[in-house]
Amino acid sequence: MKRFPVVFCLVLALFMSVSFAVCAQDYDPDASIVFTTDDIPSTLDPMWSSALNADGAFRNIFDTMFIQDPATMLLQPHVIKEYSCDESGLVWTFIIRDDVVTQAGEKITAEDLVYSFERIYDVEIAIPGSFMSFLSSQIEYDKSEIIDDYTWKLYTKSPTPGLPYVLAGVYVMDKSFYEALPSKEAAREKIMGTGPYYVSEYVLDDHITLERFDDYWMGPQKIKTITFREIKDVDTRLFELETGGVDAVKDFSPSRIEEIDAWDNVKIIHKSGGCRYFIGFNHENPKWQNKNIRQALNFAVDWNSINEALFANGSPRLEIDVNPPWNDPSIIAYQYDPEKAKSLIEGEGYTLNADNYYEKDGEVLGGSAYFSYPQTSVYTEMIFAIADQYRKQGILLEPVYQESNNYTTKLANMEWDDFFYKRDCSTFDGLGDIAHLAAGNTSNYGRWNDAKWMELYKAFRTEMDAAKAKEIFYELQQYNYEEAPIVFLTRSLELWALNEKLVWEPSPDGRCNFRGAYVLK
Amino acid sequence: MDYIIRRLLQSIIVVFGVTIVSFGFQFLSGDPTYAIIGEAQGMTQEQVDAFRHTMGFDRPVPIQYLDWLSKAFKGDLGKSIYYSKPNTEIISQRFPATVEIAIFALVLSLLIAIPLGIVAATHRNSFWDRISMVIALIGQSLPTFWVGLMSILVFSVWLKWLPVSGRGTFRQLILPSVTLSLYPLARNTRMIRSTLLEVLGEDFIRTARAKGLKPGAVLLRHALRNALIPVITLIAIDFGSLLGGAMVVETIFAWPGMGTLTVNSIFAKDLPLVQACVVFLAVIFVAINFIVDFVYVVLDPRVRLR
Numbered sequence: 142m143k144r145f146p147v148v149f150c151l152v153l154a155l156f157m158s159v160s161f162a163v164c165a166q167d168y169d170p171d172a173s174i175v176f177t178t179d180d181i182p183s184t185l186d187p188m189w190s191s192a193l194n195a196d197g198a199f200r201n202i203f204d205t206m207f208i209q210d211p212a213t214m215l216l217q218p219h220v221i222k223e224y225s226c227d228e229s230g231l232v233w234t235f236i237i238r239d240d241v242v243t244q245a246g247e248k249i250t251a252e253d254l255v256y257s258f259e260r261i262y263d264v265e266i267a268i269p270g271s272f273m274s275f276l277s278s279q280i281e282y283d284k285s286e287i288i289d290d291y292t293w294k295l296y297t298k299s300p301t302p303g304l305p306y307v308l309a310g311v312y313v314m315d316k317s318f319y320e321a322l323p324s325k326e327a328a329r330e331k332i333m334g335t336g337p338y339y340v341s342e343y344v345l346d347d348h349i350t351l352e353r354f355d356d357y358w359m360g361p362q363k364i365k366t367i368t369f370r371e372i373k374d375v376d377t378r379l380f381e382l383e384t385g386g387v388d389a390v391k392d393f394s395p396s397r398i399e400e401i402d403a404w405d406n407v408k409i410i411h412k413s414g415g416c417r418y419f420i421g422f423n424h425e426n427p428k429w430q431n432k433n434i435r436q437a438l439n440f441a442v443d444w445n446s447i448n449e450a451l452f453a454n455g456s457p458r459l460e461i462d463v464n465p466p467w468n469d470p471s472i473i474a475y476q477y478d479p480e481k482a483k484s485l486i487e488g489e490g491y492t493l494n495a496d497n498y499y500e501k502d503g504e505v506l507g508g509s510a511y512f513s514y515p516q517t518s519v520y521t522e523m524i525f526a527i528a529d530q531y532r533k534q535g536i537l538l539e540p541v542y543q544e545s546n547n548y549t550t551k552l553a554n555m556e557w558d559d560f561f562y563k564r565d566c567s568t569f570d571g572l573g574d575i576a577h578l579a580a581g582n583t584s585n586y587g588r589w590n591d592a593k594w595m596e597l598y599k600a601f602r603t604e605m606d607a608a609k610a611k612e613i614f615y616e617l618q619q620y621n622y623e624e625a626p627i628v629f630l631t632r633s634l635e636l637w638a639l640n641e642k643l644v645w646e647p648s649p650d651g652r653c654n655f656r657g658a659y660v661l662k
Numbered sequence: 663m664d665y666i667i668r669r670l671l672q673s674i675i676v677v678f679g680v681t682i683v684s685f686g687f688q689f690l691s692g693d694p695t696y697a698i699i700g701e702a703q704g705m706t707q708e709q710v711d712a713f714r715h716t717m718g719f720d721r722p723v724p725i726q727y728l729d730w731l732s733k734a735f736k737g738d739l740g741k742s743i744y745y746s747k748p749n750t751e752i753i754s755q756r757f758p759a760t761v762e763i764a765i766f767a768l769v770l771s772l773l774i775a776i777p778l779g780i781v782a783a784t785h786r787n788s789f790w791d792r793i794s795m796v797i798a799l800i801g802q803s804l805p806t807f808w809v810g811l812m813s814i815l816v817f818s819v820w821l822k823w824l825p826v827s828g829r830g831t832f833r834q835l836i837l838p839s840v841t842l843s844l845y846p847l848a849r850n851t852r853m854i855r856s857t858l859l860e861v862l863g864e865d866f867i868r869t870a871r872a873k874g875l876k877p878g879a880v881l882l883r884h885a886l887r888n889a890l891i892p893v894i895t896l897i898a899i900d901f902g903s904l905l906g907g908a909m910v911v912e913t914i915f916a917w918p919g920m921g922t923l924t925v926n927s928i929f930a931k932d933l934p935l936v937q938a939c940v941v942f943l944a945v946i947f948v949a950i951n952f953i954v955d956f957v958y959v960v961l962d963p964r965v966r967l968r
Contacts, residue, residue, distance in 0.1 A: 347918045377826060377915065
C-alpha cells in the first residue's frame with residue numbers, strides 16, 4: 142500500500158507528459174498559410190520598402206536589432222541582448238548575442254550590425270520617403286567602433302534616448318553576403334537574412350513564398366510555409382478567404398465586419414493601430430490661434446455616433462496623439478459636449494449669423510478642410526460626418542478633396558486657409574508620434590509653433606534618464622491636450638480576418654510578423 | 663503607297679503627342695517631387711531639395727522633356743523608383759501576361775460573336791435574332807468590375823468550379839478572359855449582324871445566288887468575307903484596348919499584367935513608370951492600328967483607289 146502514492150505519481154506524471162505531448166502536437170507542423178494584402182515587397186532589399194504591408198514580409202525574413210512586443214509594443218532585447226549609454230547620451234554600447242546565424246549558417250557579429258546600421262544612411266540604397274530613410278533621419282549618427290566580435294560602440298552627435306526604438310526597425314544583414322554581390326543594386330534580387338523564414342519564391346507583384354528556416358537561432362517556427370500574396374482588390378481578397386484560397390486578409394472596411402463574422406471558419410481580430418487621424422488647423426491664421434476655439438472644435442465632435450456607425454464601435458476616440466506605451470494614461474479623450482463648445486465659442490465673441498454659422502467681425506467660424514482619401518474610404522465618410530455635426534453647431538467645415546500630390550504640395554506650400562484632415566503614422570516610439578507638431582518638421586503642415594511646447598519637446602528628445610523623460614513627455618502630452626493644436630479623432634483601426642485555425646497575435650503596427658503563429662490541426 | 667506613308671506619318675504624330683501629354687501630366691497636380699516622396703516624413707527641406715535635384719525636377723520643363731525624349735528614342739524609358747529597375751525590363755516581364763489574357767479574350771469573343779452575328783443576320787427579326795441582340799446589349803451595358811465580381815461570386819464562391827484569382831493555371835485564365843471578352847463579344851456581334859445584313863442586300867450576292875450557289879457558300883464565301891472587313895478594324899481596336907484597358911479586370915483577378923502594373927505605378931506615385939506604361943501602350947495601340955490599315959489596303963482594293 143505504501144507504494145501506492147509513488148505508483149500514483151508515476152502514472153499521473155506519465156499521463157500528464159502524454160497529455161502535454163498531445164497538446165504540443167495540437168498544431169500542424171507542416172502547415173502552410175497564405176496571407177493576402179494589397180502590397181508585397183517591390184524589391185528584395187528592405188531598404189526599398191516604402192509600404193507598411195510590404196514591410197511585413199521582411200519581418201519574417203530578417204531579425205531586427207531590438208524587437209517590440211506585439212501586445213505592448215514595449216522594447217525587448219533581440220539580436221542585441223544588452224545595451225547601455227554613457228552620461229553624455231552620445232556613446233552607446235551594445236552587446237550582441239553570439240548565437241545568431243544567417244540562413245547560410247554564418248555567424249552574425251558586431252561588424253554585421255554596423256554594416257546593417259550604416260546601410261540606412263546610404264543614399265544610393267535607401268529611397269527618400271521610405272521607412273528606412275525615415276529611421277535614418279531620427280539619429281544624428283557620428284561613427285561606430287567595434288570593440289570585439291560581439292560589442293559595438295555607437296557614437297551620436299546629439300543625445301538620442303529613442304535610439305533603441307530606431308534600432309527595432311533596422312534589419313540585421315550579413316555584411317559578407319551583401320558586400321560580395323556585384324553591385325548595390327544586386328541586393329534588390331538577392332536576399333540573406335537571419336530570421337525564421339527564408340525566401341523560396343518571389344514573383345514581382347504577385348507573391349513571395351517563405352519557407353521555415355529550421356536552424357533559426359530562437360528555434361524553428363510552427364508554420365512551414367508562408368505565402369504573401371498581392372491582391373489589390375479588397376473584394377477579391379475577401380472572396381479568397383471565403384473560399385479557403387487564403388488564410389489571412391488585412392485591410393478591409395469596418396462595414397464588412399458583421400458580414401465576415403458570419404462566415405464559417407473565419408475570425409476577425411481588430412486593434413488600434415499606430416496611425417492617428419486628426420483635423421489640423423492653420424496656425425498662421427489668427428482665427429485658429431485661440432486655444433478656446435480649438436478646444437471647442439474638439440468638444441463639438443460626437444465621436445460615439447461616428448464610432449458606432451462607421452467602425453462597429455471598434456475605434457475609440459483619440460485621447461492624445463501619442464501611441465501606447467508612451468501615452469499618458471491619465472488623459473481622457475475630449476468628450477462630446479455641445480454646450481461647452483457653444484459657451485467657449487460664444488465666450489470669444491462669436492454670434493450666430495443668418496445662415497446659422499458662428500461669425501465674428503464678418504468672418505465665419507470655419508472654412509474648407511483639405512483631404513485626400515478616396516471617396517469609398519470610411520475615413521472620407523468620417524470627415525463628412527464631422528462636417529455635418531459641426532454644421533449643426535454653427536461651425537463651418539467644408540471637406541474639399543484634393544488629389545494626393547496636389548494635397549501634399551498645397552499643404553507644404555501653405556496654400557490653404559483653415560483645416561486639413563489627415564493621419565500621421567509612427568513606430569510606437571513616442572517621439573516620432575508627436576514629431577509632426579514640432580517646429581521645422583516638414584510634416585508640421587499647420588505650422589504649430591509654441592514656445593513651451595517646443596521646450597518640452599526638446600527636453601524630452603534629449604533626456605537620457607528614462608523616468609525623467611517619461612515625466613517630461615507626460616507634461617508635454619498634458620500641455621498638448623490643453624492647447625489642442627489639432628482636433629483629436631481616432632487611431633487607425635487595424636483589421637484582420639483569419640482562418641479560424643490560424644492562431645496568431647498581430648501587432649498593432651500593422652506589420653504581419655508571423656513569429657509564434659501556428660495552425661491548429 | 664502614299665496612303666501607307668500618310669498613315670505612318672500620322673502614327674508618328676500621335677505617338678509624339680502622347681509623349682508630350684504623358685510627360686506633361688506629372689506636372690499637372692503640383693510638384694512631382696512630393697508625388698514621389700509623399701509627405702516626406704522625417705526629411706529635412708534640404709533632403710527634399712536634394713531629391714528634387716537628383717530627379718532633375720529643378721530644370722526647365724522643356725529641357726526635362728527633351729532629355730526624356732532623347733533617351734526614349736534610344737529605348738530607355740527611364741528607371742522605376744518603386745521597383746528600382748529599368749522600366750523596359752519591368753514592362754517586358756509583365757506584357758506577356760496581358761497579351762495572354764487579351765488574345766484569349768479576343769479569340770473567345772470572336773468564336774461566339776461570329777456565329778451569333780451570322781445567326782442574327784440570317785434570321786432577321788426571329789427569336790434567335792432577338793436573343794443574340796439581347797446578349798449583345800447585356801454585354802455592352804454591364805460594367806466590367808461588376809461582371810468580374812459576380813462571376814467570382816457565382817463560379818468560385820457558390821459553385822466552387824474555378825479559382826478566385828491569380829495566374830499560373832488554365833483554370834485561372836478562364837474567369838478574367840471571359841469577363842474581358844464580354845464587351846468585344848457584344849460589339850462584334852452587333853457589327854457582324856449589321857454589316858452582314860448590308861452585304862446580303864448587295865447586287866453581287868443576288869448574282870451569286872442566281873449562279874446557283876448553295877446558300878451556305880453564298881454566305882461564307884461571298885457575304886461573310888466582305889462583311890468581316892470593317893470588323894477587322896474593330897478587332898484591332900479591341901485588341902489594343904484589351905492590352906491597355908484590362909486594368910479593372912487584372913486588378914479584380916490579381917492578374918499580374920500591364921493593367922496591374924499601371925495601377926501599381928499610379929498608387930506608388932512612380933511617375934517614370936507611369937509615363938513608360940502610357941507611352942508603351944500608346945505605341946502598341948498605334949502600331950496595331952497601322953498594321954490594320956495596311957491589311958485593310960490588301961483586303962479591300964477600294965481603299966487603294968480612294
